[in-house]
Amino acid sequence: MAKTRGWRWSLPALLLAGPACASGSNLNMTPGVTDISLQVYNLHMTIFWICCAIGLVVFGAMFVSILLHRKSRGVEPATFHESTKVEIIWTAIPVLILIVMAIPATRVLIAMEDTSDSDVTVLITGSQWRWHYEYLDYDINYFSILATPRGQIEGRLPKGENYLLEVDRPLVIPTDKKVRFLMTSDDVIHSWWVPDFAIKKDTNPGFINEAWTQVNEPGIYRGQCTELCGMDHGFMPIVVIAKEPADFEIWAKAEEARIAEIREEEQRLLALQMNLDEQMELGERVYMAHCAACHQPNGEGLPPMFPALKGNQVTMEDRAEHIKVMVDGRPGTSMASFARQLSLRELTSVITYGRNAWGNDTGDVVQAAEVYEYMQGKGSN
Amino acid sequence: MSTVTTADHHDEHHDHKPTGIKRWLFTTNHKDIGSMYLIFALVMFFIGGAMAMVIRLELFQPGLQFVDPQFFNQMTTVHGLIMVFGAVMPAFTGLANWMIPMMIGAPDMALPRMNNWSFWILPFAFLILLITLFMPGGGPDFGWTFYAPLSTTYSNDTTALFVFSVHIMGISSIMGAINVIVTIVNMRAPGMTWMKMPLFVWTWLITAFLLIMVMPVLAGVVTMVLTDKYFATSFFDAAGGGDPVLFQHIFWFFGHPEVYIMILPAFGIVSAIVPTFARKKLFGYASMVYATASIAILSFLVWAHHMFTTGMPVFATLFFMYTTMLIAVPTGVKVFNWVATMWRGAMTFEVPMMFALAFIVLFTIGGLSGVMLAITPADFQYHDTYFVVAHFHYVLVSGAVFSIVAAAYYWLPKWTGHMYDEKLGQLHFWCSLISVNLLFFPMHFVGLAGMPRRIPDYALQFADFNAFISVGGFLFGLSQLIFVWVIIKCARGGEKATAQVWEGAEGLEWEVPSPAPYHTFGTPPQIK
Numbered sequence: 001m002a003k004t005r006g007w008r009w010s011l012p013a014l015l016l017a018g019p020a021c022a023s024g025s026n027l028n029m030t031p032g033v034t035d036i037s038l039q040v041y042n043l044h045m046t047i048f049w050i051c052c053a054i055g056l057v058v059f060g061a062m063f064v065s066i067l068l069h070r071k072s073r074g075v076e077p078a079t080f081h082e083s084t085k086v087e088i089i090w091t092a093i094p095v096l097i098l099i100v101m102a103i104p105a106t107r108v109l110i111a112m113e114d115t116s117d118s119d120v121t122v123l124i125t126g127s128q129w130r131w132h133y134e135y136l137d138y139d140i141n142y143f144s145i146l147a148t149p150r151g152q153i154e155g156r157l158p159k160g161e162n163y164l165l166e167v168d169r170p171l172v173i174p175t176d177k178k179v180r181f182l183m184t185s186d187d188v189i190h191s192w193w194v195p196d197f198a199i200k201k202d203t204n205p206g207f208i209n210e211a212w213t214q215v216n217e218p219g220i221y222r223g224q225c226t227e228l229c230g231m232d233h234g235f236m237p238i239v240v241i242a243k244e245p246a247d248f249e250i251w252a253k254a255e256e257a258r259i260a261e262i263r264e265e266e267q268r269l270l271a272l273q274m275n276l277d278e279q280m281e282l283g284e285r286v287y288m289a290h291c292a293a294c295h296q297p298n299g300e301g302l303p304p305m306f307p308a309l310k311g312n313q314v315t316m317e318d319r320a321e322h323i324k325v326m327v328d329g330r331p332g333t334s335m336a337s338f339a340r341q342l343s344l345r346e347l348t349s350v351i352t353y354g355r356n357a358w359g360n361d362t363g364d365v366v367q368a369a370e371v372y373e374y375m376q377g378k379g380s381n
Numbered sequence: 382m383s384t385v386t387t388a389d390h391h392d393e394h395h396d397h398k399p400t401g402i403k404r405w406l407f408t409t410n411h412k413d414i415g416s417m418y419l420i421f422a423l424v425m426f427f428i429g430g431a432m433a434m435v436i437r438l439e440l441f442q443p444g445l446q447f448v449d450p451q452f453f454n455q456m457t458t459v460h461g462l463i464m465v466f467g468a469v470m471p472a473f474t475g476l477a478n479w480m481i482p483m484m485i486g487a488p489d490m491a492l493p494r495m496n497n498w499s500f501w502i503l504p505f506a507f508l509i510l511l512i513t514l515f516m517p518g519g520g521p522d523f524g525w526t527f528y529a530p531l532s533t534t535y536s537n538d539t540t541a542l543f544v545f546s547v548h549i550m551g552i553s554s555i556m557g558a559i560n561v562i563v564t565i566v567n568m569r570a571p572g573m574t575w576m577k578m579p580l581f582v583w584t585w586l587i588t589a590f591l592l593i594m595v596m597p598v599l600a601g602v603v604t605m606v607l608t609d610k611y612f613a614t615s616f617f618d619a620a621g622g623g624d625p626v627l628f629q630h631i632f633w634f635f636g637h638p639e640v641y642i643m644i645l646p647a648f649g650i651v652s653a654i655v656p657t658f659a660r661k662k663l664f665g666y667a668s669m670v671y672a673t674a675s676i677a678i679l680s681f682l683v684w685a686h687h688m689f690t691t692g693m694p695v696f697a698t699l700f701f702m703y704t705t706m707l708i709a710v711p712t713g714v715k716v717f718n719w720v721a722t723m724w725r726g727a728m729t730f731e732v733p734m735m736f737a738l739a740f741i742v743l744f745t746i747g748g749l750s751g752v753m754l755a756i757t758p759a760d761f762q763y764h765d766t767y768f769v770v771a772h773f774h775y776v777l778v779s780g781a782v783f784s785i786v787a788a789a790y791y792w793l794p795k796w797t798g799h800m801y802d803e804k805l806g807q808l809h810f811w812c813s814l815i816s817v818n819l820l821f822f823p824m825h826f827v828g829l830a831g832m833p834r835r836i837p838d839y840a841l842q843f844a845d846f847n848a849f850i851s852v853g854g855f856l857f858g859l860s861q862l863i864f865v866w867v868i869i870k871c872a873r874g875g876e877k878a879t880a881q882v883w884e885g886a887e888g889l890e891w892e893v894p895s896p897a898p899y900h901t902f903g904t905p906p907q908i909k
């Protein structure tokens with residue numbers, strides 16, 4: 001016969017008490033920086049305490065029973081085995097508790113879904129494995145991709161403070177304004193989550209979802225994709241910078257100007273010839289940031305999902321096809337279109353890079369005009 | 382209840398069976414088939430467990446150390462598929478095979494040849510699934526939930542084999558379920574009225590109905606995945622007029638009842654064990670039956686609680702929030718009934734009871750986090766984080782799996798004729814109890830702190846907890862080796878078990894000798 005000790009059930013109880021002591025640290029849900037996120041946090045804490053109370057009663061009764069009603073104390077078992085009254089009571093009490101919980105939950109949910117009267121709208125498009133932000137009220141759109149160097153991920157470099165939670169270009173939004181997000185996807189389902197705003201919404205290809213936030217505090221807020229979206233699902237973070245409305249306007253003006261400048265530059269480029277070295281240098285940077293995750297830094301890919309570019313028929317010979325794949329992507333595969341995502345200069349350089357790196361050595365120097373011509377020819381961009 | 386000694390003597394005369402491999406290939410005996418199911422489930426438990434070890438090894442530290450992200454995704458996917466369809470479900474079917482005929486006084490399952498078939502196609506299903514891991518492109522890597530279009534347009538070419546393998550698993554489950562229903566409806570001994578059936582029989586009957594209703598839905602949805610990928614249909618492709626969210630509705634219409642398929646038989650097991658060791662009748666038998674039935678019915682009305690973030694209309698979201706909260710009520714009633722059964726009993730704490738008690742506490746913790754998940758605005762924060770991973774491992778590992786382990790200890794003496802080694806069993810219990818909590822409890826915290834599930838690498842603030850969780854995982858894995866040792870030892874020999882085995886045990890299975898003869902109840906017993 002087994003010996004048993006009284007402290008047996010104290011372990012789960014102790015662990016249950018954990019989040020209570022931990023609120024404010026990074027063990028619990030964040031109260032966030034919006035009114036909604038605070039309400040969500042309060043719902044979470046309320047239901048948490050209710051669960052603790054129920055647990056205390058149920059496990060308490062079990063504990064007492066285990067302590068007192070054991071054969072080794074020489075007790076005789078009782079014979080009662082049913083009571084309709086008791087059954088009704090312990091059905092009714094949970095129903096009441098749940099109704100009390102359902103009321104505030106319903107209220108918060110309805111508030112979260114009300115996207116009317118927004119001041120700023122951003123269209124968020126997920127794709128493998130980057131976010132695209134387009135400001136519908138401004139002439140601004142750009143991609144936002146993981147900025148953590150591969151060396152940190154592979155352990156060759158020490159990991160930085162915001163390891164895996166940093167991007168090249170964060171989303172910028174104004175504080176104290178109602179910002180509406182429209183969400184969709186170019187390929188699989190992703191999910192855009194920023195805990196501090198209590199927003200988590202799936203981006204469904206071919207459909208548009210809505211969400212909104214109104215941030216009270218300027219600051220930097222970080223999140224991640226939360227719907228499994230393929231190989232680099234763990235590597236598509238979200239960074240949002242909330243700025244005071246005036247600062248936001250300054251940023252937006254500067255960003256519009258920057259984007260306009262890139263366009264002008266592209267036009268200039270069409271006439272210009274870039275030499276091989278220049279292209280190889282830029283091309284390598286672009287390749288490492290956008291292509292190496294699948295096709296690997298050494299160009300050997302991960303066949304058959306991600307073909308090798310080294311010694312590939314397209315990169316070695318078929319120049320027109322090479323340009324086409326880069327501009328259009330390969331529909332039905334993870335190979336995305338890079339036409340919107342890279343500047344013309346970057347696009348051209350990475351094509352040249354692919355034709356000359358890893359011993360491909362074709363000596364081809366593609367020029368912007370050639371890529372541009374293809375894009376115009378099919379009316380894209 | 383009646384005695385059946387005369388019938389047993391008669392049975393033993395006819396105790397011939399073929400020997401060697403043929404016995405197992407061609408057997409139609411419910412006990413042989415039950416044993417094969419159970420051994421198969423145990424093997425799958427270790428294969429799925431090995432994959433979990435790979436996952437925990439990679440997550441031990443931030444950074445990518447051991448496997449690449451693609452292989453990591455294959456591990457999480459195949460781990461889930463194997464544990465659900467290869468370990469938990471076959472283990473319950475094995476228990477049903479062994480125990481249901483003995484509990485209702487039937488000589489065998491109603492459809493013995495189909496029984497043989499439903500077992501023997503299973504190894505092939507899993508062989509196919511496992512082989513894909515070694516094929517070019519690797520195995521399935523889109524999660525056990527295989528959401529489209531990740532599993533269609535963007536999946537690798539072994540997806541066809543994945544679909545084939547799921548079809549075979551589904552056929553096997555449906556055949557098993559038909560057998561259970563026909564057996565229970567037609568083959569109860571005279572006097573075994575509905576409301577006299579042991580709860581394990583009741584819960585399995587209801588589970589079997591759930592299986593028959595939802596496995597075809599799973600078959601439908603994998604077929605749609607197949608045709609979307611290979612035959613240019615567009616069920617889930619917006620470009621062709623389909624909808625990727627439709628996939629999730631169909632999948633979870635199967636998926637939510639599926640999670641109850643994995644827990645209702647566990648309720649039956651615990652409802653058998655607790656009264657035995659409390660030496661007191663089960664409290665509220667009738668309410669247990671009604672609660673099981675209401676859970677089964679409600680389980681068809683809650684599926685979209687897995688889809689709160691997909692952007693459903695508000696009224697639909699509210700509907701699923703309310704129904705999900707509601708399903709916690711009959712679940713609570715069950716827990717209260719178990720505690721009332723213990724109350725003022727005369728308890729002893731042998732290994733089956735220990736696992737049953739741990740089940741009640743830890744399953745309840747999982748149920749409570751389920752209630753938290755039902756609160757939709759809060760679920761927006763919990764969804765697809767480690768909080769959900771903690772929830773379903775509490776209900777499935779320290780719930781379903783613990784109940785299966787409890788059942789194994791409870792009935793091992795009946796199966797083998799020997800008592801298992803109580804000391805080793807207790808050691809197994811304590812190692813499992815402690816490690817399972819080290820493993821899964823901190824997942825609540827990392828989830829709340831913001832760590833998404835299904836990622837091979839994570840931000841630095843999650844590092845300490847993940848190392849801790851991994852150690853818990855390795856310890857839990859090691860602890861299960863003790864279990865294997867207990868089983869082997871018990872099969873080989875040990876103290877002879879009596880027919881009743883446990884002092885407080887009641888029911889027909891305890892009236893036949895231990896080990897149970899090859900054929901039991903050739904003449905049905907009379908139940909008064």
Ligand code: HEM
Binds near residue numbers: 644708709752777
């Ligand atoms: C009190 C009863 C329960 C309630 C209210 C409940 C509620 C929920 C909710 C709302 C989710 C979705 C969470 C999310 O993805 O955001 C969920 C997930 C899940 N639950 Fe439960 N649950 C309960 C009991 C159970 C039981 C008994 C099982 C199985 C034995 C179970 C297994 C699961 C599984 C496997 C998932 C996750 C599936 C996945 O996404 O891979 N739950 N539960």
Ligand SMILES: [Cu+2]
Binds near residue numbers: 636637640683684686
């Ligand atoms: Cu569910």
